[in-house]
Amino acid sequence: MIKKKNNAYRLIKTNTPKLALIHHATGFSPNRLASLFLKVTAQEDLVIQKKTKDGFWDWKLADDTAYKYLKKEITAYLKKNVDTSTFQLMLEHFNTNYLTKEYFGEDYQSLVNTYQFQEGPLKDFVREAFIAINPLTADMSPQERAMRNQRLGKISVKHWIGDITNYDYFSQAPGFMMSNVQQALQYIDLYIMNLLHEKQLDSELSNLSVNQRLEQKLIPKASATKIKKPKI
Structure with a gap:
């Protein structure tokens, strides 16, 4: 408890x-x-x-x-x-x-735009790689299709800002893509901390x-x- x-x-x-x-x-x-x-x-x-x-x-x-x-x-x-x-x-x-405050040069929406600009290519890369490695085939059972689509859905769905790092697929992206997303998130984290203060x-x-x-x-x-x- x-x-x-x-x-x-x-x-x-x-x-x-x-x-x-x-x-x-x-x-x-x-x-x-x-x-x-x-x-x-x-x-x-x-x-x-x-x-x-x-x-x-x-x-x-x-x-x-x-x-x-x-x-x-x-x-x-x-x-x-x-x-x-x-x-x-x-x-x-x-x-x-x-949310219009510029604690360190940018307002909140500008920081979100930067984050989404980095998040989008990472998700696209992982999604395309997943589809290439796990194509739908005629011999798949209904259960296998459901599991495959469920995993693909986790990549495709829109997350809360920052939640992407909690998913396994995040670590399957190239290192520079992960770094770009994490760096963009650091600025958003700082902005949120300023709001909390x-x-x-x-x-x-x-x-x-x-x-x-x-x-x-x-x-x-x-x-x-x-x-x-x-x-x-």
Whole structure:
């Protein structure tokens, strides 16, 4: 259980509005977002019982447990709030005032364009190589066809930004292609870390939470009508 291993769940729950907004607006990988969130969290605020033999935090343990919890929390949060007027206003404000920031010369969309420019050729290369090595043949059983198409689908499907590195096919690409993607991701990681450090955003999201609670209270409750049983 995540609660027994570390306190990442509590930190994530407290910061769910911010993490959900960043994920929804940027399309950034929940896996990487969980990892970056823990890395920008002060170590004195982070309690992870298991450490490496050298005394360092076991980041893999933290990332694995935090990722599962973060994905669950942001999914629930977005399902409840994404269509509300307060969230949509905050999303528009975030896109206009935060994703346009040029922390080191480029705004977020420019960094994403660079990343996708590198990701596309890598996926094309691996896809073409896979099709050449694993062609559809007449003697394939339905199960073999399904497995082959499933593996091909993992290459073809659109991933969250940064998730490509979690797939086995990524390591099958030429080294320079992997390096180009990873380098583009490093800049996006830095941008996301800057967003996580934004204190003004914390204040604005606090106001958003208050407005959301007020919005919920103003929703008229359906009055329960009492139905009298007919006398026989």
